[in-house]
Amino acid sequence: MRLPVNCHGVALIISRGEFEGAGRIPAALARMHLALCPHCRRYRIQLELLGKAVRLRRGRPPSPEKLSALKKRIARLRRGGGSPEGQD
Amino acid sequence: MESAVRAHGADVLHAAMALGLREDEAEELAAETFAAFLDAAPRFEGRSTVRTFLLGILYRKALERGRERAKERASDPIDEVFESRFNLMGHWSRPPAGPEEETLTHEVSEMISECLEELKPLQKAVFLLKEFEGESNQAICNALRLSDTHLRVLLFRARNKLRERLEQRWWRR
Numbered sequence: 001m002r003l004p005v006n007c008h009g010v011a012l013i014i015s016r017g018e019f020e021g022a023g024r025i026p027a028a029l030a031r032m033h034l035a036l037c038p039h040c041r042r043y044r045i046q047l048e049l050l051g052k053a054v055r056l057r058r059g060r061p062p063s064p065e066k067l068s069a070l071k072k073r074i075a076r077l078r079r080g081g082g083s084p085e086g087q088d
Numbered sequence: 089m090e091s092a093v094r095a096h097g098a099d100v101l102h103a104a105m106a107l108g109l110r111e112d113e114a115e116e117l118a119a120e121t122f123a124a125f126l127d128a129a130p131r132f133e134g135r136s137t138v139r140t141f142l143l144g145i146l147y148r149k150a151l152e153r154g155r156e157r158a159k160e161r162a163s164d165p166i167d168e169v170f171e172s173r174f175n176l177m178g179h180w181s182r183p184p185a186g187p188e189e190e191t192l193t194h195e196v197s198e199m200i201s202e203c204l205e206e207l208k209p210l211q212k213a214v215f216l217l218k219e220f221e222g223e224s225n226q227a228i229c230n231a232l233r234l235s236d237t238h239l240r241v242l243l244f245r246a247r248n249k250l251r252e253r254l255e256q257r258w259w260r261r
Contacts, residue, residue, distance in 0.1 A: 006178030015247045016240040017218070017225065039183035045190055050250045051219035052192045053200035057106055061098040066115070070101065071093050073119035078126065
């Protein structure tokens, strides 16, 4: 990994998910850069928003009926019956 | 089967729905995943958790289903887009625009969800396993049989494509 000494390097390690695994020196350099550079801070915030947005898609857990339907479908598949539509 | 479905049925169904499938398609894919898991269970070595093992089957099946597990190309247009954002000194030549607040508004969430459908299947799978399922890099590599380097490239491309799209839509709203 190249040392994150400029915006390009910092944006790379953030988007490749290397920030946490970076050694102490690269991580300190990146943190220092982020403290000084509003553009890189915005970039990081935006990437975090992407993750938050998909986690919001996790709705309520499936109902017991759904799980029961799933079990029936699995049993049918295991019997080799396939899952043609309209057989439920 | 009872215990596996009871313990992980909801997670697997959720993950299938997150792929953007219709409810019946998601249920069918989840069922195929459990059926494959039960067939493979004797060979399960416990190198990952059962949940991660199941999610790996689910995502691989989703990729096979679309027959879209094309090899990730050596280059992707987003690589060039990313590079074009910086000058020779490595500073932003076109700084990122768009939301700068850490709070996620409904509008931003909607925009991002729509953009997700534009990712290549493998990029989407990696992004969802990381961000939606919260899996570690190692678990994702095992589940999708990827190298760590490949995973990082896929994450880089998925995140930058989504961010670029978010920026474009932000200006058009």
